[in-house]
Amino acid sequence: xSTTLDVERAVNERYSQAAVAREGxxxxxxxxxxxxxxxxxDEIKERDYGCGDPSQLVRKGDTVLDLGSGGGKVCYIAAQIxxxxxxxxxxxxxxxMLALAEKYRQQIGDQISYHNVEFRKGRIQDLRLDLRLVDSxxxxxxxxxxxxxxxxxxxxxxxxxxxxxxxxxxxxxxxSNCVLNLVRxxxxxxxxxxxFRVVRRGGxxxxxxxxxxxxxxxxxxxxxxxxxxxVAGAYREDAFLDAxxxxxxxxxxIAKRDEKPWRTVQGIEFRSITVIAHKxxxxxxxxxxxxxxxxxxxxxxxxxxxxxxxxxKRMAVCDKTFQIxxxxxxxxDIFPVEPLESIQLEEAVAFDCKRTATRHPxxxxxxxxDVTDLSGAACCEPxxxxx
Numbered sequence: 207x208s209t210t211l212d213v214e215r216a217v218n219e220r221y222s223q224a225a226v227a228r229e230g231x232x233x234x235x236x237x238x239x240x241x242x243x244x245x246x247x248d249e250i251k252e253r254d255y256g257c258g259d260p261s262q263l264v265r266k267g268d269t270v271l272d273l274g275s276g277g278g279k280v281c282y283i284a285a286q287i288x289x290x291x292x293x294x295x296x297x298x299x300x301x302x303m304l305a306l307a308e309k310y311r312q313q314i315g316d317q318i319s320y321h322n323v324e325f326r327k328g329r330i331q332d333l334r335l336d337l338r339l340v341d342s343x344x345x346x347x348x349x350x351x352x353x354x355x356x357x358x359x360x361x362x363x364x365x366x367x368x369x370x371x372x373x374x375x376x377x378x379x380x381x382s383n384c385v386l387n388l389v390r391x392x393x394x395x396x397x398x399x400x401x402f403r404v405v406r407r408g409g410x411x412x413x414x415x416x417x418x419x420x421x422x423x424x425x426x427x428x429x430x431x432x433x434x435x436x437v438a439g440a441y442r443e444d445a446f447l448d449a450x451x452x453x454x455x456x457x458x459x460i461a462k463r464d465e466k467p468w469r470t471v472q473g474i475e476f477r478s479i480t481v482i483a484h485k486x487x488x489x490x491x492x493x494x495x496x497x498x499x500x501x502x503x504x505x506x507x508x509x510x511x512x513x514x515x516x517x518x519k520r521m522a523v524c525d526k527t528f529q530i531x532x533x534x535x536x537x538x539d540i541f542p543v544e545p546l547e548s549i550q551l552e553e554a555v556a557f558d559c560k561r562t563a564t565r566h567p568x569x570x571x572x573x574x575x576d577v578t579d580l581s582g583a584a585c586c587e588p589x590x591x592x593x
Contacts, residue, residue: 242283245317247310254279256383257436257478258414258462267291268378271404273330274298274385278307281323282314284381290320297328297371299337326371330382331389331397333404334366372404380404380411384478387416387439391427394441398453407486408533411455414480416468417443426471437469437476447481455483456510457535484535487511491524492554495545497565498523498531509536514562522565524557545570 238259243251254277261280264270264287272281275296284294298304307325315321327337340362349355380401389397401411418440432438441449450458461482467475487510500507500515508514515521520543523531531540543565568575 238283242286245286245314246279246282247313250277250279250282250306250310253277253306256280256414257416257468258383258480260381260383260412260414260480261287262461263379263410263412263482264288264381265379269376270294271372271377271380272296273380273382273401274388275307275325276300276303276383276385278310278323278325280381280383281307281325282310285314285323286318288322290322292322294323295372295377296323296325297330297333298325299327299329301327328371330385331393331400333372333400334370335362336365336369336371339365339369374403375406375409377404378406378409380409380413382411382413382415384415384436386413387436387441388433389439391439394449395452398449402453402455402485405485407488408484409486410482410484411450412461412480412482414462414478415446416440416476417446417479419443419467419475419477420473422474423472426474432471437471440476443479446479450481450483451510454488455485456487456530457484458482458510459535482535484533487526487530489526491526491557491559492551493557494525494528494549494551494554495565495570496523496525496528497521497543497570498528499541499543501539501541511559512562513559515540516564520565520567520570522563522569524559525551525554527559543570546572546575 236256236259238261242261256276256279259280261283264284266287266289268284268288269292270281270284270288272284272294275281275298278296281294281296285292288294296307298307304325304327311323311325312321315323327341328335329337343358343361347354347358349358386394386397405411416436419442421442422438422440426432427438429438447458447460459482460479462478462480464477464479467477469476497520498515499520500517502517504517506514506516509527511527513521513523513527528542530536532542
């Protein structure tokens, strides 16, 4: 079997059939919030083949991208969460699945009183290339020679730049539900790079997928049924998290991990997990005399940039890291310490983020700080119970 060609063919053929008739072998039990399912037609619910609920990370007003949107179930759930101020984009390469999702778009929009969902045809590992434009071109310009193939390739390169399916930093959150494992191995690094490209700085991804506890052997990878069945293409669990790191994300966390495996093949366990990751650690490091105190419970922890935080100690950080720690997923574990006199960002000098150092309180208060205040602040004001 030719892995390069047959993976996509096997997946496309199986999901074309699954769009027409329910296939139980593709289903992994998932519980969704029932209040969002009332408007979703049974035909879509019956042909949903996810393994988690990544929509739980969606917020009101978000622009959402769902990779491998299939029949559109997660898109229609997300549409209700983001509300009329938000927008949801589903991307899939399978014509039958896109037709199923599109079939009810007007009806569902009418039911929720606004229309904020759009489905686009594309490969999730190449979010610049609009496959509907490609289809239209090929219908009008069938390829019959090497010269015509070169013209087609030039056309694809041009529309990737001039009319990309998804523009850089155009969405707040990327979702995916049991689809990344269907992408052929040689395209997976590009897939993660594409997710990173389209997410805005400060945005995040929420990915539900099937992972393995051991490396999948080559003989399983050559089985088209196991590929299209979300088994053969599974990442090893720890390697899955490493892929987010290599793409430039930070703050990866396993939000959900099924205790029991969904499938076991030759002693290898395959289970569903949901991973959340964030974008925004890139950029210059500036010194503004800020510090953070890690509250515990671990004695020390290390973040994705190599910063070591020791419990209860004032650790020196740059402004970029200070701002990151003030957001999820770190904020609940950090006490931020601002300098007494703020340093304007344009006046801040470079900060060496490769070092780990504590910050003396005088650095944030100022070396000349000599205030004496014995008033007890507001603790003993009338009505207070702290004295």
